[in-house]
Amino acid sequence: MPIDAKLLERAYQSGTLEGLPDGHFIDGRFQPAQAGGRMESFDPGRAEPFATFAAGDAADVDQAVASARGAFEDVWRDTAPEARGRVLMRTAELIRANVSRLAVAETLDSGKPVGEAQGDVLGAARTFEYYAGACDKLQGDTFPLGPDHLGYSFNEPVGVTAHIIPWNFPISTTARGIAPALAAGCTAVVKPAEQTPFTALMLAELLSEAGLPPGACNVVTGTGQDVGAPLVAHADVDHVTFTGSVATGTGVMKAVADNVTSLVLELGGKSPVVVLSDCDREAALDGVMGAIFENAGQICSAGSRLVIERAIHDDFVDTLCQRTGALSIGHGLRDPQLGPVNSDRQLETVSGFVDRGRERGATVLTGGAATTDPQTGKGWFYEPTIIADRPVDDELVQEEIFGPVLTIQIAEDAEDAVRLANATRYALVAGVYTRDFEAAHQLARRIDAGQVYINEYFAGGIAVPFGGNRMSGFGREKGLEGIRSYCRTKSVAARIAR
Numbered sequence: 001m002p003i004d005a006k007l008l009e010r011a012y013q014s015g016t017l018e019g020l021p022d023g024h025f026i027d028g029r030f031q032p033a034q035a036g037g038r039m040e041s042f043d044p045g046r047a048e049p050f051a052t053f054a055a056g057d058a059a060d061v062d063q064a065v066a067s068a069r070g071a072f073e074d075v076w077r078d079t080a081p082e083a084r085g086r087v088l089m090r091t092a093e094l095i096r097a098n099v100s101r102l103a104v105a106e107t108l109d110s111g112k113p114v115g116e117a118q119g120d121v122l123g124a125a126r127t128f129e130y131y132a133g134a135c136d137k138l139q140g141d142t143f144p145l146g147p148d149h150l151g152y153s154f155n156e157p158v159g160v161t162a163h164i165i166p167w168n169f170p171i172s173t174t175a176r177g178i179a180p181a182l183a184a185g186c187t188a189v190v191k192p193a194e195q196t197p198f199t200a201l202m203l204a205e206l207l208s209e210a211g212l213p214p215g216a217c218n219v220v221t222g223t224g225q226d227v228g229a230p231l232v233a234h235a236d237v238d239h240v241t242f243t244g245s246v247a248t249g250t251g252v253m254k255a256v257a258d259n260v261t262s263l264v265l266e267l268g269g270k271s272p273v274v275v276l277s278d279c280d281r282e283a284a285l286d287g288v289m290g291a292i293f294e295n296a297g298q299i300c301s302a303g304s305r306l307v308i309e310r311a312i313h314d315d316f317v318d319t320l321c322q323r324t325g326a327l328s329i330g331h332g333l334r335d336p337q338l339g340p341v342n343s344d345r346q347l348e349t350v351s352g353f354v355d356r357g358r359e360r361g362a363t364v365l366t367g368g369a370a371t372t373d374p375q376t377g378k379g380w381f382y383e384p385t386i387i388a389d390r391p392v393d394d395e396l397v398q399e400e401i402f403g404p405v406l407t408i409q410i411a412e413d414a415e416d417a418v419r420l421a422n423a424t425r426y427a428l429v430a431g432v433y434t435r436d437f438e439a440a441h442q443l444a445r446r447i448d449a450g451q452v453y454i455n456e457y458f459a460g461g462i463a464v465p466f467g468g469n470r471m472s473g474f475g476r477e478k479g480l481e482g483i484r485s486y487c488r489t490k491s492v493a494a495r496i497a498r
Helices: 005-014 058-074 081-097 099-110 114-137 170-184 198-209 224-232 246-257 281-297 310-325 344-359 414-421 437-446 479-484
Strands: 024-026 029-031 038-043 048-054 149-157 160-164 187-191 217-219 239-243 262-266 272-275 305-309 364-366 385-387 405-411 429-433 451-454 487-495
Touching: 005 099, 024 058, 024 198, 038 099, 048 198, 058 160, 058 187, 058 217, 058 224, 081 099, 081 114, 081 170, 081 198, 099 114, 099 170, 099 198, 114 170, 114 479, 160 170, 160 224, 170 187, 170 198, 170 239, 170 479, 187 224, 198 217, 224 246, 239 246, 246 262, 272 281, 272 414, 281 310, 281 405, 281 429, 305 310, 305 414, 310 364, 310 385, 310 405, 344 364, 344 385, 344 405, 405 414, 414 437, 429 437, 437 451
Parallel strands: 160 187, 160 239, 187 217, 239 262, 272 305, 272 429, 305 405, 385 405, 429 451
Antiparallel strands: 024 029, 024 217, 038 048, 149 487, 364 385
């Protein structure tokens, strides 16, 4: 499904996309912020604003939550499961029909190469398709209480759900949260990151076009302080799904505690890619590069640590550095191999990690500097970077950089690789490359992570549950596990004999 070439060219030449949403999406329609506030959205590939959007506050949040509550109690929770499924399936079809506009908007907003953005959009369509099929399969249980009693349970929708969306995967994260929520019969209020508001708004409009009742999905844009904080602390929100940093996530935990609101947290990662000496080296090289350089490394589950056996370290790393240095850099609409980081603040963060590492004696094997689009001299770019073996307590090993920076750790053998893999406070995902099937599955058991990829990083898709342990959060999204977060179990026990 190729991107519309004319649309792509118009967007690149004009620096924007015509017909972008204007306002919050509340109660089935776009409307301005009640206080009239506006914000700029920046194109990271040019480091220039390309559009403005509504800057909301607590009053807009109150309106959106009230709309979601009304839609939940009056319409959506009592809509037949098969009817909910038809709405979600039509949404998937509409996403595919609008893939070019959505992908271009995502690239302008986030900076990522348009090919990656297209993959995210199609993944969002697949997400709605997957949960459309789950709507009428949320079965309960029966309990063997004997001939005089009947016991059974069923799943109820939890109610109004809040979704705090990060800037690195706007449409993907929005879809993986609201699709299972809507499938379960919940309604949603979405707060996209202020850096990337547009595809969440466009998605809400497509849901409405697909037949979702007004108020069942609302989007309020603005800052975390003005919109996100009042949303997660709102007394009429029944569940919060948050994706973001550990620091903000702990703040969300404290905010929801007052209302005893249920919560799913998907936080940071410092994920290892374990490469053993018997691996398929071409597959491992491709996997390592994709794990850290997709979306310029701005992925919570990025493989930002290469844990490699010493026996193959030298040749493998030499080849890895050669390929890394040859990656093309440029504006996302030109579909380079590496796009920009999302903001000047993020560029400063990435640069700070590498510069401090150099001061501690770290060897930068390739990259290691901020740069710009070679064609325009603009944008927030950082060279794809590989850093030589660092001790386990080094900041470059322990902290999430969230940029195109890979740190190497040398392992003596598989046992040592497990030790290194588990030596951070994070436990989100891990990758393993080996031809030894038994060893692979032993490593999968022993590495502390919510998801382990074997011989293909980012394997799986929407059907595979995703989430972390320890400081990477709790709860699971995606798969059938993902829909359970939006349900509560009601049990019934009845005496049926006199």
